[in-house]
Structure formats: C-alpha cells, structure tokens
Amino acid sequence: xxxxxxxxxxxxxxxxxxxxxxxxxxxxxxxxxxxxxxxxxxxxxxxxxxxxxxxxxxxxxxxxxxxxxxxxxxxxxxxxxxxxxxxxxxxxxxxxxxxxxxxxxxxxxxxxxxxxxxxxxxxxxxxxxxxxxxxxxxxxxxxxxxxxxxxxxxxxxxxxxxxxxxxxxxxxxxxxxxxxxxxxxxxxxxxxxxxxxxxxxxxxxxxxxxxxxxxxxxxxxxxxxxxxxxxxxxxxxxxxxxxxxxxxxxxxxxxxxxxxxxxxxxxxxxxxxxxxxxxxxxxxxxxxxxxxxxxxxxxxxxxxxxxxxxxxxxxxxxxxxxxxxxxxxxxxxxxxxxxxxxxxxxxxxxxxxxxxxxxxxxxxxxxxxxxxxxxxxxxxxxxxxxxxxxxxxxxxxxxxxxxxxxxxxxxxxxxxxxxxxxxxxxxxxxxxxxxxxxxxxxxxxxxxxxxxxxxxxxxxxxxxxxxxxxxxxxxxxxxxxxxxxxxxxxxxxxxxxxxxxxxxxxxxxxxxxxxxxxxxxxxxxxxxxxxxxxxxxxxxxxxxxxxxxxxxxxxxxxxxxxxxxxx
Amino acid sequence: xxxxxxxxxxxxxxxxxxxxxxxxxxxxxxxxxxxxxxxxxxxxxxxxxxxxxxxxxxxxxxxxxxxxxxxxxxxxxxxxxxxxxxxxxxxxxxxxxxxxxxxxxxxxxxxxxxxxxxxxxxxxxxxxxxxxxxxxxxxxxxxxxxxxxxxxxxxxxxxxxxxxxxxxxxxxxxxxxxxxxxxxxxxxxxxxxxxxxx
Numbered sequence: 001x002x003x004x005x006x007x008x009x010x011x012x013x014x015x016x017x018x019x020x021x022x023x024x025x026x027x028x029x030x031x032x033x034x035x036x037x038x039x040x041x042x043x044x045x046x047x048x049x050x051x052x053x054x055x056x057x058x059x060x061x062x063x064x065x066x067x068x069x070x071x072x073x074x075x076x077x078x079x080x081x082x083x084x085x086x087x088x089x090x091x092x093x094x095x096x097x098x099x100x101x102x103x104x105x106x107x108x109x110x111x112x113x114x115x116x117x118x119x120x121x122x123x124x125x126x127x128x129x130x131x132x133x134x135x136x137x138x139x140x141x142x143x144x145x146x147x148x149x150x151x152x153x154x155x156x157x158x159x160x161x162x163x164x165x166x167x168x169x170x171x172x173x174x175x176x177x178x179x180x181x182x183x184x185x186x187x188x189x190x191x192x193x194x195x196x197x198x199x200x201x202x203x204x205x206x207x208x209x210x211x212x213x214x215x216x217x218x219x220x221x222x223x224x225x226x227x228x229x230x231x232x233x234x235x236x237x238x239x240x241x242x243x244x245x246x247x248x249x250x251x252x253x254x255x256x257x258x259x260x261x262x263x264x265x266x267x268x269x270x271x272x273x274x275x276x277x278x279x280x281x282x283x284x285x286x287x288x289x290x291x292x293x294x295x296x297x298x299x300x301x302x303x304x305x306x307x308x309x310x311x312x313x314x315x316x317x318x319x320x321x322x323x324x325x326x327x328x329x330x331x332x333x334x335x336x337x338x339x340x341x342x343x344x345x346x347x348x349x350x351x352x353x354x355x356x357x358x359x360x361x362x363x364x365x366x367x368x369x370x371x372x373x374x375x376x377x378x379x380x381x382x383x384x385x386x387x388x389x390x391x392x393x394x395x396x397x398x399x400x401x402x403x404x405x406x407x408x409x410x411x412x413x414x415x416x417x418x419x420x421x422x423x424x425x426x427x428x429x430x431x432x433x434x435x436x437x438x439x440x441x442x443x444x445x446x447x448x449x450x451x452x453x454x455x456x457x458x459x460x461x462x463x464x465x466x467x468x469x470x471x472x473x474x475x476x477x478x479x480x481x482x483x484x485x486x487x488x489x490x491x492x493x494x495x496x497x498x499x500x501x502x503x504x505x506x507x508x509x510x511x512x513x514x515x516x517x518x519x520x521x522x523x524x525x526x527x528x529x530x531x532x533x534x535x536x537x538x539x540x541x542x543x544x545x546x547x548x549x550x551x552x553x554x555x556x557x558x559x560x561x562x563x564x565x566x567x
Numbered sequence: 568x569x570x571x572x573x574x575x576x577x578x579x580x581x582x583x584x585x586x587x588x589x590x591x592x593x594x595x596x597x598x599x600x601x602x603x604x605x606x607x608x609x610x611x612x613x614x615x616x617x618x619x620x621x622x623x624x625x626x627x628x629x630x631x632x633x634x635x636x637x638x639x640x641x642x643x644x645x646x647x648x649x650x651x652x653x654x655x656x657x658x659x660x661x662x663x664x665x666x667x668x669x670x671x672x673x674x675x676x677x678x679x680x681x682x683x684x685x686x687x688x689x690x691x692x693x694x695x696x697x698x699x700x701x702x703x704x705x706x707x708x709x710x711x712x713x714x715x716x717x718x719x720x721x722x723x724x725x726x727x728x729x730x731x732x733x734x735x736x737x738x739x740x741x742x743x744x745x746x747x748x749x750x751x752x753x754x755x756x757x758x759x760x761x762x763x764x765x
Contacts, residue, residue, distance in 0.1 A: 004739045011739070045589070053581035065571055072575035076583045126651050135591035142590045171578055178586070183594065190598045191605070197626040200602035200610045205651075208614070208621045210629040211636065211751055218627055218650035220612050225598040242644075242653035245694030248612070251626040253741025309687065310660045317673045319684030324665065324691040325655040328640075328700035331742035335694075352694045353655030356665075454659035476657035557661055566663040 001307045005333030008257075009299055012337065013292070015261060016268045020288065023265055024272025030176045031153050031273060033057075042179045049175055057175075060166035063508025066154055067501055069170045070147060074114050074497075077143060082110040084136035093131025095204030096219075101127065108485035113140035115496035116148055116378055118230070118237025118348055118471040119488060121480040125219035125240045130202060133239060138226045142186075145233025145266075146177040148380025151500060152270055155384045156277040158507030159408050162515045167507050181266075186228040192258065193224040197251035200224040223248055231262035234378040236348030236471045244338070244351040245327055256334055256351060263347045267376035270383045278408040282526040287386060290534040294375045295344055298364045303336040305361035312564055322361070325353030336361065339472075343368040346378030348471025355450070355458065355474040359561050362474070363554035366461050369468035371542035372427060378469065384503050390525075391420040391506070393537045397523045406522055409515050416506050423502040427467055428545045430491050434463045435549065443483035449476030452567030453560065457553035462488060467495035615748065623748045628699035634679075635716045636751045637701065637709050637728075640688055641672060644696025656692040668692075679712045700744035703732050719757065727753055 029036055039046075050057055061069065084091065085106040089099045101109065105121055112119045118141075122128065128137070150173035157167045194200045199220040208216045223239045227249055230236060240246040250256050268288065275284025309321045321332040330338070335352035342349050343365035354362050368375060374386040390407060395417045398405030405412040438444025438459045447462075448455030458474040465472055466488045473479070479488065524530060560567070602610040613625045623629050630648035631639045645652035658665035672690045686704035706728045714721040731750040735741045 004735065007739050049582065049585050052585060053578040055578050055582075065574075068571050069575045069578065072572070072579040073582060076579045080583055080587060123652065123654075125653065134595045135587060138595060139587050139591040143586060171582065175582075178590075183590075186594070187598070191601065194598075194602040194606045194610050197609050197613045199612050200599050201612075202599060203611070206612055206614065206621060208623055208629070208650075210623060210631075211748070211755070212629075212631060212633055214630060216623075216629050216648060216650050218612055218624060222595045222599055224602065224610075225595040240653050240695075242655065242695035242697070245655065246653050247624075247626045247628070247695060247697055247699055251613075253736055257740060312660065312666060313669055313687075313690070314684075316666065316670055317677075317684055318669060318687055318690045320687040322660070322691075323687035324658065324660075325694045326688075326691075327693050327695060327698050328688050328702055328744045329698075329741055334741070350694070353657055355657040355659060356655060358660050449657055450659040450662050452661055454661055457659075474657070474659075475655070476659070557659065560661045566661050566666055 001303055002333065005303065008333050009303070009337055012257070012260060016264055019265055020268045020272050023269030024276065024284070026181065027269050027273040028276045030180055031156065031277060033172065033176065036180045038180045038184055046175055046179055050171070055171045057169055057172035059169060061169055062166050063504045066167055066170050067504045070151070071497065074147065077140065078110045078114040081113060081136045081140060082106050084132055085109055088129045088132045091129070091131050093134070093202070094129035096129065098127065098129050104482045104485040105480060108489040111489045111492050112471065113137055113237060114144060115469050115492045116144035116235060116346060116381065117466060117469040117492045118235045119466055119473070119492065120237055120241070120471070121485055123241035124238055130204065130221045133226060134222055137237060138229060141226065141229040141233045141235040141237070142178055142182050143174065145182060145229070145235065145379045146174045148378055149177045149266070149270070150174045150380070151504065152380035152384050154504060155387060155507040156274055158510035159410055160277045161511045163513070164511040167511050182229060182232060185232055186225070189228040189232065189258065189262065190224045193227050193255060196255045198224040198227055198255070199248055231259045231347065231349060232266065234263055234345045234347040236342065238349065244349045245353065250351055253329055253334065256330055256338065259349070260338055260341050263341050263345045264376050266379045267345055267382045270380065274383060280408070283408055286526045286531055287390070290531045291375050291386070293531065293535050294371070294538065295340065298340045298344065298368055298375070299337055302340050302361045302364040303333060305358045306332050306336045310358055311562060312566065315564065322358050325356030327352065339365050340368065342472055343470055344373065344375035344377070346373045346381055346469045348465065350472050353475060354472060355476045359554045359558035362457070363550060365472065366457070366464055366554065367542070367546070367550065369464045369470050370427070370431070370546040371538055372424065373468045373470065374538060381469065385499070388420045388423050388503065389538050389541070390534065391416055392424070392541070393534050394523060394525065396537060397533060401523065403521055406516050407525060409517065410510050410513050411516050415509055419502040419506045423499045424541065426494055426498045430467045430494050431463045432549060434487055434491055435460045438487070443481065447477045447479065447484060449478070450567070453553055453556035454567065457557060460549055460553050463491055466491035469495050625746070625748070626699060628697045629748060631747060631751060634712055636754065637706055637713060637747055639747050640698050640701065641668070641690070641692045642696040643692045648697060650697065653695045653697055655694045655696065676708065681708050699746055699748065701747055703728065703743050703745055706745045706750065713754065723757070727757060
C-alpha cells in the first residue's frame, strides 16, 4: 500500500461527503415534485410525455397500483429490448453487419438490463450493433436507474406520510428523475469523457497498421453517451467486453475517478434525502456512517491483499503487488478501490478483472454483494435495501429491551418485519440454491475456467452478482450457454422484483400508520450505538448465511495460495 | 385489479416509446453531433496518423513483440491486442496455467539479461488486453536489449524512456507510466534501425 493510494481513497470519500448534501437537496426537490432550473428546457417534454400517455402526475397511487404500473412499464421495456436484440441483423445502425442474438442470450440480456444488472454474457464489441447499444441498452441504463430512485422515493413517503393511503405517482417519479437529474448530468459527463478520449461516433470499426506492420481493428461507436449513464445509473454494462478496463471506456486516471464518483454520488445523496424526508437529516447521516464503516473495511482488505500480491508468482521471480488483470494507468490502489465501489453499489462495471484478484481481495466484492449491496448500494436500490435492514435492526433492538420497535416516527410491527425478512431471504435462497445446482449438474460444471476452489467461486460469484443485480463477474465462467443464460436470467428477475414488491408493501403499510412521537423509551436511531447495531445486523445476516460458501470458495483458495498449491 | 392493469397498459406502452426515442435516439445522436464538432479527434478514437495512415491510437495499446521495440505487456485479447476481443486472462491466483505462462515470460526476460525480480506489470496480462502503457520500471528493464539491437548507447535509450514517463496527475492521481506507442515512435525517430531483429 502506498501513501498516494490512501490519499486517493480518502480523497474520494471526502469529495463524496462534500457532494452529499447538495445532491441530496436536488433529489429532495424531485421527491417533492418541485420546480428545478431544468424545467425551462425540459418542462414541456415532461408535460408532453404525460399528455400523450394519458397520465395525471398529480393522481396519487397506493402501493399496489404503484407496483403494478412499475412492473407493466418494465415488462414492456424488456419486451422492446428482447425484440431489438433478436432483430438487430435487419435493423439499421449496424455498420459491422452483426447478426441477431440467440433467444437465450437475448432473454438473459433483456432481463439483465431491465433489472439494473447489466450482466454481460456477450462481448459488446463483437455482438452488439450501435443501434442495439443505444436503443436496446442505453434506455434501460436510464430507466432502470430512474425506477430504482422512484421506488426509494415511494418508501421514503411510507416513512414520512401519516395515515396516508398513497405513496406517490410512479410515472411522475420516473419522468422527473430521468429528465431533471440523469439526463442533464449525463450530457456534461459525456462531453468530459469524449474530451478525455472516449469515442462517440456512429462508425463501426477503424483499421490500423501498427508500427510492426500488423493489422489491428478497433471497435468504435457511441461509447461516451452510454458510459456516462452506465456509471451514474449503477448499471455497469460495458460497451466492450473488458468494460471499464478498456482504454476506450476509461482512458485516464481522471476518467476513472469520475466513473467511481458517478457510481456513488446518487447513493450518498439519497441518504441525505431520506433524512430530510423524515424530518431529521441526522437519520440520513447515521445510515451513511454505517455504510461507510463497512465500505472502508472492505477497501482496506482488498487494497492490502492486492498490494501484497500473489506469493506463488513472487516465488517464480515476479515482484510487487498483483497486476494480473489490472491496467498500468490505474495501478493497484485505483483498481482495488473501483472493485469495492462497484460491488458495494449494484454497479458491476469493472476496471480490472476480478477473477484474477487474490483470493481474499476478490472475496470482498463477493461479500459486498452477499450483504445485499446496501453499502451505498445501487441508485435507489441501495437505500431501500438498507432500510429493510434498519427495520430488522430496530426489531432486534426492540426484542432486547421488550418494547414495540419504532423507526423515524413509525411503529414497526409484525407485518413490516415479515415483509422485510421475505425480501432479504430471497438472496440466500436463490444464490445458494442455484449455486448448489450448478455445482452438481454437468451443464453447470462446464462453466468455470479455473479449477479447484477458484472455479467454485466463479459459479458462486455469478449467482450472487445476478441476484444482487450487480452484473460484475468472475469472467472466466463461460456463461453464454442456455443453462447459465436461463438460470441467471431467472435469478436477476427474482433478485429485482421479489425484493421490490415486499418493499413497496412495507411502504404502503407504513404510510397508513399514524405518527408516533419519540419518547424517553424510544431506541435512538442516530447515535454510535445505532450505527454499531446496523453494522452488526448486516454482518450477522450476511455473514452467517454465506460464510460456509465463502469457506469453500475464496477462503480455501487463499489457503491454497499461501501454501503454494496450484490447480 | 383488472381495471388497474388496463390503466397501466397505455402509459406503459406510450412511455416506453417516448423514452426510447428520447434516450435511445435523441440523446446519443445529439451527443455524437456535439462530440464530433468539438472534439473530433477524440470522438473518433484518438488516432495517430503518419503519412496519411492510421498507425495506432494514443489511448489503446497495440502489440509490440519484436526485440527492436519496447514490448507491451502480455495480452489475453484474442491472440494479443485484438481490438475486437478485449479481455483479461481471468486466470485466478492459484491457476497452474497462470504459473506456466508467467514462468515462460520470466524465462524470456532472463534470456535478455534482466536480473532480479521482474516488475509486476511486465509479466502479467492487463484487464483489457489493450493496455497502452508500461510502468517505468518495465520500460527500463528493456533498455539494454533495445540498445543492443539498435546499436544505440544505453544511456541515450534510457533518456528516451525518462522523457516519455507520464507522471501522476496532480502528483497523486494515477500511476507513473510510459505510453509504449509514443516511446517506440520516439525510438524510431532517434537512431538507425537495426537489422536481423528476431
């Protein structure tokens, strides 16, 4: 580890802390439906969209209707993308003349982008036409992110409203977040990326004759416009196979920093927005503090492991930290930091190949996802996932002192706790179930590239990433098969919508409740005790559930690595 | 519930079409137009052109495998630096295949006379397989070979490397590195081309 490396990590957190309140305020304006400066230009677009689709943005929805409209919208979007991917060969904007995708790959990819996962069973540069990238994929990057933020708003309203039957209007939330937050930021960031060397063209490829006289073909395309929302929306699906390790996606150390900031900035802001919505910004800072404790612990472990390097390679004459799968321009610190950021959030973009990380360095990204991606988390999904854990935490605290638990002025009762557990239980159910299935079936065992415990980790990582809607991979796994495309597709769908529906039910149930003022007997949910309890609950739920699987994968791999055993 | 579903269908379909047009067509095309107008070089791949021909990109790496050039890192992109197949090796820390490949690379450098532990990036494949850079240490480790093949004084080649080291931005952001294409072009501009390479 180096001094510069730690300056980068702490500077990164410092910038985000400075942005938390301004971004949170902006999000709060959207939450409340207030006017923003962008209304001058985009206001007519918003009202036009409502008029053409027959939406009254002021018509409030109960949680069932909110959920139904959200699912209908996502289903139609998914069908559109499936059609675009299958028909890509006959659609315009295909300078490379690429054929349509196979049914199982199109199925997997359409679910993947709808569910904000962006798992890549395909290699972008040799599979996706420019039109498919723009019209099939980029739209999901915006709308799955906007859907996530809308859902967080709905849950915030559940906590904030008193005796209310409704939790907002889904269409108004999605449209405002897209138009007044995501689009303006992406326009600015896209221009910065282009200036830094990220291509933005409708051309397909360019041929180069290298200094040694060889032919090299480089894929170009509308990369920068997709890159901007890929990071800001915590989507993570790369234009290229190598994702943000590819120099055309992420050409400099500065673009790398902006990409990492983009992943986290909305998640940081939403914690503040939550506090503001429930009338006490300290509640937001308490949540952010618990998240940061887990985040910094993860960064420290991964950075230390990667900087220490691989003793097996040291033994055959290679110096220093682990550079397998890493780019020189980022080095070890920025690669380690990126890997923890992208899995703490549900982004899944990578600037280094996680499969080639050291055993424990690569375990942290895996563990981040197994904890439910609640350390900052995906845009919207992170905070609503975290609030599910907060409900569990006040429940546990209530059990210990024998009082009815309350959180931010709402009594937490049996119904909310049951729903929260239902949502959280989907993770171990699908991750461990599907991993076990794949570890015994021939179709599953055909997947891993690496042998030994590392091969098991590749399978475990894939399902964890799919259910967590992350999309990063231990990419050695050959996943573009009917078996993996199918199971991973199902896992992504369950991981997204089987958390969302119970979560919205909680929002509806909370909104209907009366306000319970804080009393001397209330468990305080702002101080250090509360932060410690939150961290503890998250680690116990995630840790106890997944520790056995980690022992079979990365921990066994680590023991092999330090004793010099190869497979 | 049925009426609820019906009420959802029209907005679901119409909003999908409207957003797809805005985000899938207008946004990327507008960005392409603006990008091409303001930053035409970068928007088209930051190509390096010599004698009217594209010979590389300043941001993407290309294969250098002959002894008379500074060689790029091992690459898992296709057969090496394949722009249509970006990829890392994805070999894990306990992979025998990784050990075998690394042994071969170490042996190659030993045969060139490099002693001591090799800089990590020189014996490892990058994430993209298109890494344009080397660490300064990896470039310096190749100075003796390049100087010998090109019949140039080693000090002159070493100075060339030093002149091509890009430092970290603001002293902290990013790693010191050498763009291999830039270094090799500077090398070609310096001295007589040796014959009989490889």
